[in-house]
Amino acid sequence: MVRTCNDFQQVQPQFKFGVLALQGAFQEHIHMLQNISQVSSAIPIRKAEQLETIDALIIPGGESTTMALIAERSGLMEPLRKFVRDEKPTWGTCAGMILLANEANKVKKGGQDLIGGLNITVNRNQFGSQIDSFESLLHINHITTSSDDLFPAIFIRAPIISSINSSNVEVLARLEHDIGETDASSIVAVRQGSLLGTAFHPELTNDDRIHKYFVQLTQDHYNTGKGRNE
Ligand SMILES: NC(=O)CC[C@H](N)C(=O)O
Secondary structure (H helix, E strand, C coil): CCCCHHHHHHCCCCEEEEEECCCCCHHHHHHHHHCCCCEEEEEEECCHHHHCCCCEEEECCCCHHHHHHHHHHCCCHHHHHHHHHCCCCEEEECHHHHHHEEEEECCCCCCCCCCCCEEEEEECCCCCCCCCEEEEEECCCCCCCCHHHCEEEEEECCCEEEEECCCCCEEEEECCCCECCECCCCEEEEEECCEEEECCCHHHCCCCHHHHHHHHHHHHHHHCCCCCCC
């Protein structure tokens, strides 16, 4: 039988998403994902075996030191590193982005366990205690198209990306204004292949454009022939 374009549109793949649910703002991500059409399921991830059942993962905001500690104790740290090494789409928001970074500054004494994968250096708690949290409108590559549809980014004890350490890392967003001592144009969102990092919390807004972008990245990733969970 000859298949038409329409036939192919009808067999859109459905993807299984996981959100690391050890600590932090995981439920909000799950809700947002559940409302996106290509997402067949969005489940909380607490055990290594569950990672084998999903196509893509979000590591939420929270406290990166606590999350790393619980991940280590639950035997999840190494499986998480493998998930990222296997190039499965992974998005870290805030603390999640810190965990996905290859290097982090201002870490607590004795260092901090990271999952790694994103070839960036992050500064934890960049904005200090004086500016604990704030909201800022951002231009985001591939997501916003004009000054009328900027993304409302919520920063909570957020990191920034202090350096990009590979030409494979694309800068998606920078601060538009100085915030305290932190200069405008500091990098706050990046992409490296199917890894995504945002210093802010899109799951705490009503704007699901970055979630949809991540779902699209996942779809593009598996459309290039990478094996997925049926
Ligand atoms: N909102 C957040 O995820 C805060 C991140 C936190 N300051 C950390 O270092 O892990």
